[in-house]
Amino acid sequence: MRKKFLLIISIVVLFALPLSGCKQNKKQNVYQAVKTSKTINWGVKADTPLFGSINIKTGKLNGFEIDLANALTHEMLGKNAKANFITTTANTKIQLLKNTNVDAVIAAMTITPERKKQVEFSHPYFPAGQSIMVADSSAIKNAKNLNNKKVLVVKGTTAADAIHQVAPKAEILQFDDYGQAFAALKAGQGDAFVTDNGILAGILRDSSGYKLVGGTFTNQPYGIAVNKGQNDMLKHINTALAKLEKNGTYNHLVKKWFGNIPGMNIKELEKKYRVEGV
Template sequence: MKKSTKIFILPLVLALLVTLAGCAKKQKSSNVYDQVKESKTITWGVKADTRLFGLMSIKTGKIEGFEVDLAKALTKQMLGKDAKAEFVQTTPKTRIPLLKNGNIDAILATMTITPDRKKQVTFSEPYFTAGQSLLVKDDSSIKNVRDLNGKTALAVKGTTAVDNVKKFAPKAKVLEYDDYGQAFTALKAGQGQAMTTDNGLLAGIASENKGYKLVGGTYTTEPYGIAVEKGQTEFADHINKALNELKKNGTYHRLLVKWFDGIPGFNIKEVENS
């Protein structure tokens, strides 16, 4: 009985030693750019529920969108044509913890660059000049945010949209909903004259709902950036370099056209000025 116990314990001890050695090796290599360069793989945290940016396809079972295509292009630009981009679904709540835990190398998920977030992560240069805009019916008389004075705007609870509307149109009434689906349903039902949030998110709604358009351009500036772990400046620098190359060679523009061209009221040139 004692002999049998020893036989089982020895492999367990060896396995534990191998695991600890592996962990120590991972901790020792603290430069993320060196890691991705060696593996020729970048694991990106992306959205899987946001039309045009990152959405799970029922047909392919894969996440598809502008940010997914941009991540693939950045990976190959940085690491070579044989490099591989891998994807992990993230949400606003999970993306930074996943980055901190090393489950992903970078976040490319409609993440607005803010002073508070800069305390937690290192951002790339902006890759999408997002800003708050308005979605209205095609026959609406509303042309810009100031036209909302005396009218009703529809927004999502907990977002900056509510305060921004009150700032630019102090006489507007704002109704708040739990999510964008509810807010758009209210717009269709005539409970308000305009829905407001980021231009990219509104473009996603307009792309699958005929009879609606974006108006007034953007009345706030809230650019999206790629986030890497705090202090990984070399990695961020290489991302910036790759992004600028994609802009110079036309790849970036082609991806914007692929996903956003033809959406009523959406201004691709405005986005490109990031």
């Protein structure tokens, strides 16, 4: 009986040790860890053209956020440092941070009060917001012109609410995804397609006969997320962002990825954005 008891105690101790190690790992100073390893594990998108997507020819990730993550890594840790990319989705990016699978997330992540309860955000690095896509021949110039028009949106987004605030007489038609909504616009089922300006820019890059109008009529900037308590990492990310803006790297990347997109306001994108309380 005593031998069985000792065996059970031994098993409990063996399982407890790894769990204890995981807790310590989650509490470690992430910046000190990446400084030692010379590697930052970034959570990024792989399905969002212009921001982060797979290049069909090379099979590699590319996009504005991929380039920005590389630049931030080198600015923070030196030219020989490595940016390691781990793909994420809207449903997994916070969990990846919580599980310490990534050191930071740069994945078209809107800064919201709810998310700020779970993670810490850097200063904004992209002035995202709702924008409008129309056919080249359309007379629609801004959000107020959407009154008495059929407007296409995607279910589960904030687009419908945003439209109702500026154009309460607009007729909203909802679709399951961006591809369906854009297909409906091409088929003449609606007068305009409204969603995040960056997503529309990605669609527009591969499509002719359409344009973005009216700039952004909501303010929903993107920020880089780190785990709660990782203030050291956050401070160095913000410092690196400021340096990249000052030395022209940020503006160069903006022009590279968004400079040829009709309707994208490059001067607006190049401004230095800050959100109070971030």
